[in-house]
Amino acid sequence: MSPEPIPLRAPVRRADRARQVADVLRQQIHAGAFASSLPGEQELAAEFTVSRNTVRDALALLKDEGLIERAPRIGTHVARRKYDHGLDALLGLKETLRGHGEVHNEVRAATRVVPPLAVARKLRLEPGRQAVYIERLRWFGDLPLSLDLTYLVPDIGDEVITRDLETNDVFALIEQISGGPLGSADLALEAVTADAHSAANLQIPEGGALLLLERLTRLEDGRPVDLEYIRMRGDRITMRGSLTRPPERTDWRLI
């Protein structure tokens, strides 16, 4: 009772072919395959065995993403590079971008708050107990990369906000203060469009794409100490990681 072989089909619509081409070019741009300008339309058409019109549609998609710039007689240029943020290591932004340039944090808030119940529960605080709240706009050179809202347990947070928050990762400060390494974190990653106010802060158009990362971080002993809501510019950050198939099928789980 083997299933019927399905007939072989190729994408027929130009929009489908353009998407195919755009996906491969995007990866090449991220990988630095083009010094600054992309090959001409004719060359790309030959490389992808598609029409020049399809190449133009593909380039239009990448232009809409803000990845390339196009001008008559000048050609197609890489508009911006994206920065890789590790998905499979617990690294702060500054650590992540070490060697690429300087991260500077604009501290918009650093104070004690009575956190909402849902936050208190995640940080295992009794209802009504205070937490420390930090809000930072994180700059990489003159580029705003992310807007971070951080809730910390008070015993660590009270000390964190006496430190230099403008140049340090919160992760590094927590490790200094707790005297041990961070243990683990739960991540939830979503794509959302930017509301007007977040867009203005991050200097992107309203409705631009954001990676929204919610991260609950624990010390080595398993105690949750840091709950963050991080909005990253979709046009500037790629999250990268490697993963391994778990050896025991029975161990797989919906997480």
Add this chain to the structure above:
Amino acid sequence: MSPEPIPLRAPVRRADRARQVADVLRQQIHAGAFASSLPGEQELAAEFTVSRNTVRDALALLKDEGLIERAPRIGTHVARRKYDHGLDALLGLKETLRGHGEVHNEVRAATRVVPPLAVARKLRLEPGRQAVYIERLRWFGDLPLSLDLTYLVPDIGDEVITRDLETNDVFALIEQISGGPLGSADLALEAVTADAHSAANLQIPEGGALLLLERLTRLEDGRPVDLEYIRMRGDRITMRGSLTRPPERTDWRLI
């Protein structure tokens, strides 16, 4: 030379407070904290110690994300649930959603192609050598969840496209055909806005947020066999995972 303690500051702008409230409510909605309707504005204002206007702004943000619906006298309801996709396990969509409902794949293409050079290199194919290309719109019940473009090495791909692609994950087919488990994968995850054609396929508004996952998957012996470009609906998929701080600081790397 310890840094000056910075003054304690709380967010003063209503838009900032609304974002704070929205982030916590979003997490609660995902976690199923509200059966179907959210508490009233007054109750939320008390819970978050903010004004009712701030609560209204926060709910407007979540409404724009498509997460809730609001109507006078009816109140605020959860509009849709999101599905979790594992970040830290190599699971196909069907495996991931097992127990939640049926995944059905609309196969838009399944054919041999001469892949672009950049794809050939990733799959370690000689230039000009053919690969197998599969394009699927993946439905969860009557909901289109993702649009997947897949390149497979020919020795496995030729066999994959004789199988039932409409109900099977490609991962499961690769494992059946290769006779062994998958080994590992490299992921790159980005947030992009949907172009008109992808939006129409996924039944979201043009400009809606998409999670774009590029994934190169290897067999246990390390051979890359499967390169995918997956567009997931941002309003319907959350990528979740857990990670552990590597024990040796010197092992950290930018990935």
